Amino acid sequence: MSSAILEVEDLSKRFGALMASDHVTLDLRPGEIHALIGPNGAGKSTLIKQIVGELHHDAGTIRFNGRRIDDLDAEARAKMGLARTFQVSSLAPEISALHNVLLAVQAVEGSVFRFFKPVIRDKKLVAAAMDNLMRVGLQDRAMVRTADLSHGERRQLEMAIALALKPKVFLLDEPMAGMGPDGSQQLTKFLARLRDEAPILLVEHDMDAVFALADRISVLVYGQIIATGSVDEIRNSKKVRSAYLGEELA
């Protein structure tokens, strides 16, 4: 277990009477895709928010590279290498796609507190940003205002930003949401290769993608992890079937 990059141990979070996370234990190892599945309202996004530091957990610990990060704020955790994409795209709508990626690149490559040199003339920065746009296939849309991008393109842009952060862990919250079948397939291929760069904690409803990609799957129901295992173990688990997968696989 000590080889895990991200370790969540006994994490609990309560909203009034609702246990959003109920003693959740989960880890992410180098080179793997660990999928987190569960019905709506199971607390998947809430768990991601606690890992990135947007929400503070009530009890338990989160370790990153062996170090406790419970008391660090979201910015510090992002700087350490936790990159996250959002369930609903969270971008700066009035600036171009390229500028959205530049924002990430400049934060990684030094300081944002530079007041004179135009960011667009910084060739190294722009080249790095374009590289990442190219990797997600958005290079032709670089100068388009983000608000004018299609839904699928915005999802791609989120991914380009996550790549630009050169993270040690990817936390992807439903990256397939709202994508057509073609888009999902492309993204599945892309993620399959991405795991070699950094391990991925993948929250996803698209079961085809999950079964194709995941090395391990954890199932979250009402804030509790009811099972963790390989794709086959999860498919064949009676407990999981009755709680969640049900007819979908019957």
Place this chain on the structure above:
Amino acid sequence: MTRETTVNIALAIALLAVPIGAQFADHPFIITLSTKVAIFAIAGVGLNIALGYGGLISFGHAAFFGLGGYAAGILASQALNYEPLVTWPFEIQGTTQMLIIWPVALCICGAAALVIGAMSLRTGGVYFIMITLAFAQMIYYFAISWPAYGGEDGLSIYVRSKFPGLNTLDPITFFAICFALLIAVLGFSVLLTHSRFGLALSAARQNPQRLTSVGVRPFQVQLTAFVISGMITGLAGALYADLNRFVSPAMFSWHTSGEIMIFVILGGVGRLFGPLAGAALFILLEHLLGGITEFWQFLLGMLLLLIVLFARGGLIGLLAGGRGNV
């Protein structure tokens, strides 16, 4: 060249041409009005950095305008009375040199903005507006009740501060100084908005979560912008003190905050030359309509309403159209 650039250059040339024409036609009053436009525009350029680029609706920029003014006024009045400003732990003399007054005003306003900003930025929305207003009003009442520098009556400065090699009492020379500073702060604004910092500030306005998730604290970015904004507005205050050779607590009042905000909104929020267009329109209305009726502010209010409802880009938006990409 974009249409907005053309409009901007035309505005700058107009502001330069009017006082030069007035100089030849011997209308010193028009030169003074033009100087006022340049100074108000500088104050607006300052506010625009917080309000326009940063989305920080400060209703307390009179604090910086007034502090800049009082910095100039107090330094000059001490120098003219041959009394040192501070005698302990070491002696600091007053001065009538603009080149010393400006940096002092900038430092004081920067420090004040750091304190006010650090406290106000813990809130957002309406609370941010109210807290910035409250800070400015606090300083306003302090200025009224502090008798050392004139209290409610204000403080007269008998000479205009000096600039090496220039006769600042000559209206057109003083206008030239203000105009040069306006161009300088506009130039700085251009650099700022296109820089790394400008990108981060813009993201902080549009979506703070975006900034957080790349590892940058929106608070730090916004506070820095607020400090820069306060400093530039403070510089305008120092110039305004020299223009009138008089400072009074009115500079701190919420009317002043509102007026600076009106310059920005009339001209176009977040538009580079918006504050200049707004300040020019404001002064024009004040003197054209003010000559016809003393209720000119009612008409100003109507105009403001129309602009907010139908022309969000303000005067610059009307002349140059919507903002292009990025």
